[in-house]
Amino acid sequence: MHVLMILLVTVSLVATLLAVVAPRRAAAAITVVGGVVSLAVAIAMIPYAADHDATSIGFLRVDALSTVFLLATAFLYATAAVYSVGYLADEAREAAQLGGAHAESFARYSRRFYIGINAFAWAMLCAPEMKGLALLWVAIEVTTVISALLVAIVDTDGATEAAWKYVLIASSGLGIGLLATIIMYYAGSQRLGQSYDLGLDPLLHAANQLPATPVRLAFVLAVVGYGTKVGLFPVHTWLPDAHAEAPTPVSALLSGSLLADSLYAILRYYQVTLLAVGEHFPQTVLLVFGVASLLLAALSLLDQRDIKRLLAYSSVEHMGILAIGVSFGAPLALFGVLLHVLAHAAGKGNAFMGAGVLVRKYGTKELGKIRDGLRTLPWSGPMFLLAIFALSAMPPFGIFRSEFEIVAGGFGDAHHAGAAILVVLVTLAFIGLAFATTRVLFLPGPGSGADDAGDVAVVRGEPSWWMVVPLVAGLGVLVLLGVYPPDQLVDLLHRGANELQGVL
Amino acid sequence: MTIQLALADNAPTVFDGTANTVAVAVLLIEFMMLRTALLRAQVRLYAFQSFVVSVLAAVVAFHRDVPELYVLAVVSFAFKALLVPAVVLRMLRNSKAEIAGSGALGVASEVMVSIVVAAFGFFTVGALDIHSDVLPVVSLSLAFAVVLIAFVLMIVRRDVVSQAVGFFSLENGVSLASLVVAAGLPLILEVAFLFDLLVAVVVFGVLMRVHHERTRSLSTESLDRLRG
Secondary structure, three states, X not given: OHHHHXXXXXXXXXXXXXXXXXXXXXXXXXXXXXXXXXXXHHHHHHHHHHOOOOEEEOOEEEOHHHHHHHHHHHHHHHHHHHHHHHHHHHHHHHHHHHOOHHHHHHHHHHHHHHHHHHHHHHHHHHHHHEOEHHHHHHHHHHHHHXXXXXXXXXXXXXXXXXXXXXXXXXXXXXXXXXXXXXXXXXXXXHHHOOXXXXXXXXXXXXXXXXXXXHHHHHHHXXXXXXXXXXXOOOOOOHHXXXXXXXXXXXXXXXXXXXXXXXXXXXXXXXXXXXXXXXOHHHHHHHHHHHHHHHHHHHHHHHOOOEHHHHHHHHHHHHHHHHHHHHHHOOHHHHHHHHHHHHHHHHHHHHHHHHHHHHHHHHOOOEHHHOOOHHHHOOOHHHHHHHHHHHHOOOOOOXXXXXXXXXXXXXXXXXXXXXXXXXXXXXXXXXXXXXXXXXXXXXXOOOOOOOOOOOOOOOOOOOOOHHHOHHHHHHHHHHHHHHHOXXXXXXXXXXXXXXXXXXXX | OHHHXXXXXXXXXXXHHHHHHHHHHHHHHHHHXXXXXXXXXXXXXXXXXXXXXXXXXXXXXXXXXXXHHHHHHHHHHHXXXXXXXXXXXXXXXXXXXXXXXXXXXXHHHHHHHHHHHHHHHHHHHHOOOOXXXXXXXXXXXXXXXXXXXXXXXXXHEOEHHHHHHHHHHHHHHHXXXXXXXXXXXXXXXXXXXXXXXXXXXXXXXHHHHHHHHHHOOXXXXXXXXXXX
């Protein structure tokens, strides 16, 4: 296990360093290898993490809860890496045709892209492996700065604006997160003495003797601070901008992994707070933020003109669902939450990558200008449709199972109001997603009728098979999680849910 | 006699007095940043504020005999009072753009809002009943007030330099808080925090330059395309 833990944080680091010196094609290959190896390592960790307590070595620590988030991140790292090959190959062709300065600026762009995406994956794989809350904060701040640069490498006005908003708002949020870290240190130092390193194990061990007020303060600051990066209302404002303006593989990573990683930080504070002051306080806080986020997202989804912003608001929606799920506190709901993290990573990754193909094909992000996607893109079109179905929690996909468990857990544990609100708002969000997607995929576009054959029709066909393969993989995972999740994974999620509940 | 003894117990020591004065200075500098229009002056004020926080670390190190804090004081002085301001000033010199930032509110209203916000932070934290063995707990209230005013600064200013400096000074407020309640935090973690800040500063610098190259201005007025 120790070897796997160290491997997971070194593979992507090595890939980053190699990407600095390698030419474009080699960097692409290195990224794919880095992603696939990381995913394999994360999968290999499942059996051990599923029936052992936390393992630590040096400043790394892994338990069932962190393994779930590592899996989600590693999966998206692998799929985004494969997708990037096609994504950049297309741009490379264009740049080569234009030649001269364009080719040069593309070379710069692709180098930065590959360095950035590997470094981003590295930081996100480090965060759940950190042993203490202080290092966790450092890792999450690193993810912020790297991803802000990844947004900024796109040379458009929109990307510059999004990157600035993102880095300013997220860093300020993390400033609050640092305050939470310090207050939690203070709470811990009342029992553990002045010099301890905020390690999770000693904190959890002493949690029931910690003073209540500082722990409460730290928890609320953590929810607001890290919640900025999770995308909780009202500190979500950077999220749609950054998701919409970033390169598509980065959008997928932002949505499926980065938001989840930040939620992971909140869950760690939740664990300590639960043991220190009981379940009522942290659950109420999460319920309030979760419902507010879900409401905002559901309403925003109804009127979106930009396909990537649509998906970004859907991320806010799913983070709201996760927060509400944790606030129910029932074992079934917590199991659902952890399953939801995995299923959302696969589903949202697929949706962003499918949307990326549409955007590439039609040359616009505006929903009103994309038409007849199902006919034009024989593979990505249906894949995108299925990803939207999955995100709307349709069976047989994983998100159906996880949301069902969250709602059932809520009703079972007498959180009737919360569960009912959840169902209503999720339905509202579904309506928004369904309308937008139907327009894009089914409405006949110019060039499809016999009359306007001379119109500037978009040629039928996939831009690149590299961009289809990850979609198929993501769909496979979604169906697997929905129909028959492997036994060891179920054990892992059960153990993770128990850890979240404070029963060990 | 007993009354006199009780008084003597409650009377602030020289150390308490020094610490509180320094903490108040941090808050006052934050207010000065709020009312300074020139970007250069703002960066210099930030450097001075960082210097004052470093001094407080040294004072605590001396009185409480925590030698690690001397190292922290030196490192944070080097990073935050010298390196970061140098980076930002250099960028300002190269940009040759506006030398004054713009506020969304008048200076008087800004200060009024900040006083209300700072008072809120000061009294709320005072009511929380947090005790510190290291510094008088008033400093913690002051630290929260500094953090809140930094937010006001970032909100009302409409140029990238002021917003970035607002974020850096927010971090100064957090450093002040960490001196009060987390003075024993292992040095390696403190340095990790500072290093992280340095990385953030570099990224802020890069993004400021990107913004400047694109819009030929430091103002954020044009950043209103993405909405909805």
